[in-house]
Amino acid sequence: MPEADVRPPGTAGSLAEPWRRWHRQRPPAQVLHLDSAAAGRCSTATLRAAAAHAEREAAVGAYVAEAEAQPVLEAGRAGLARLLGVRPEGIAFVESATAALETLLTSWPLQPGDAVAVLPSEWGPNLAAFGHHGLRLTELVTRGDGTVDLGSLEAVLAASPPALVHLTQVASHRCLVQPAAEAAALCRAAGVPLWVDAAQALGHVDTACGADVLYATSRKWLTGPRGVGLLAVSDRWWDTLQVRTSPLAVGSVRPGTPPVRLLESHEANVAGRIGLCTAVREHLDTGPRNVWLRLAKVGELTREALAGLPGWAVLGPGGASSAITALRATAGQDIGGTRSRLLAAHGIVTTAQIPARAPREMTEPLLRVSPHVDCTPEDLERLREALLAAG
């Protein structure tokens, strides 16, 4: 990508603190990176922590290094627990959000044919995972903006409760945030577990929403390393879990070990987990609420900047506190081609989305723009001009 390398990266010149600081904490961008919903840019400290752990593995042995790092990992779990609204013992590290969902589906007392209530905006691979486990999908009623209709949810929970309700709190493919806390209160009153896919929500909106189960990935809005996922289970459900304890752990599990910890994968990218622990600490230092408000503002600015752009329509309606914006081509452009031209000719990173990402709702490809907190008006102007040129 030589062309992109010589393009001016995003400038943080007009930013307020703490977003200038957030920008400075990262290696210089060689692109205009508007793709946090795919993977955020790690901070230098996060990269260094991961690399330092890998070096320590080589110096003293991987399992000795892992044992030494337990306090770091425990602090990281505690930070994630705070963000997700569960007890620290309710957090487990795995390899990805996908692996987390698979682990949860394998560990929950579900039977083939059990119903999972979802929304039309549900993430395609989640729907596929439910199908692989023989679960039956039921669709919840939404309001015009795609959020769950809470009155209808309450009625469903009373009349024909599903085995679980599954919400993707922040949609991946467009600007859409679910009222997770309100849904959690209704589900809890009905005794039906609420599972939340927080892959796009963690580090982006308030995920301490009272859900029973949450799972997420390191690499998006928290800007941790790739190859790390996590799951969270409320202590209300720990006794419900059917944990497949590894034969190797059977002898070493102390009585009283929280069952969620037994879901953690052992043969793991521990260096990546250590990196995530640094990313979590930096996020907490910045102030999660500050980040949520800033990302809501960035999303708003993005949609404003792109409104009325010839050949493109911003997917509405607005109002959601998401930094994810989707554009529909109104002049027959090929979304994949636009994404490639934005990168190759303008050094701007975005995502081309196929309908399989949200197959119950998407009917055409969409271009996704997902800046992080260091996005400037100049960046958005540059995107607008590039879209006009790239078609």
Place this chain on the structure above:
Amino acid sequence: MPEADVRPPGTAGSLAEPWRRWHRQRPPAQVLHLDSAAAGRCSTATLRAAAAHAEREAAVGAYVAEAEAQPVLEAGRAGLARLLGVRPEGIAFVESATAALETLLTSWPLQPGDAVAVLPSEWGPNLAAFGHHGLRLTELVTRGDGTVDLGSLEAVLAASPPALVHLTQVASHRCLVQPAAEAAALCRAAGVPLWVDAAQALGHVDTACGADVLYATSRKWLTGPRGVGLLAVSDRWWDTLQVRTSPLAVGSVRPGTPPVRLLESHEANVAGRIGLCTAVREHLDTGPRNVWLRLAKVGELTREALAGLPGWAVLGPGGASSAITALRATAGQDIGGTRSRLLAAHGIVTTAQIPARAPREMTEPLLRVSPHVDCTPEDLERLREALLAAG
């Protein structure tokens, strides 16, 4: 582990080239590392390659960096294919050997109740995975040393062929190497697939044995990063695979894409994979056959050095070309305690093994010693003295 840090590390002084070079290629050891069967020590180039990719992800975006790195990944797959005796298109990266086996079991046309033929020395977690998939275990006859009895295997394949034969080529818990090439020839003649767990074999012995399926991990004898595994399927079986293509890949898979590549996990520790590609290149540069011969010699030297040690018995019989040695306590010592004392007081890293690692064969805990090619007679003398002191 402050005590271990001040112990003299292993010295490579008396080593011949290329093993001095192998030693110099790694960060200085702060312990005497005799634990390659758990995880080998990464080279500096491997660590740098992984860290550099993670930095590139932060500079240009993770998916742009991954696209740029495709030639590196393809070269790594080609090197692994050479080592495992399959075509490069038959290699897929996943997260671990455990994930590889799970992926294979999910993608192979197996029915609950199908028979998997194993040996008494089979790795415990593999047996558990077969059980989770509803497979029935049948046990193959072994010779006195624990290797498969080939005559008996031939008879079983003719009389009551299992759905597959599964061999762990190099045992994890003691000095034992299976005649994988001979078994593969018999299985192929009978039309029964041979699956090989090469987690301890890859980079240790010749794994281009003609097996139909192999899977392994990055971190052991190849000394790649943690959090990376791989699987290999011979082209004879590509049409047999029942690949669960991700909904996200459905639109982008080109006609003719080899099905094994579709088993590769997409949300991944790509930096670790890049590190493994460097480790594979270094291994090929050193010469795999040189490494196999050297590791066989290191195992022999280890067993010689520990023979006759009061309170300990080297598990026999000898003769296998494995650098893994197991010690049985003959004076009632607690293996876990010995392992801890060796580390804390002597700076020597070994493994305490519980019987669940090979539950059909192990009846008591064992101490595992697994040096790599840079092991010296002085290292082994130091281990011997430490064992006498540590009890």
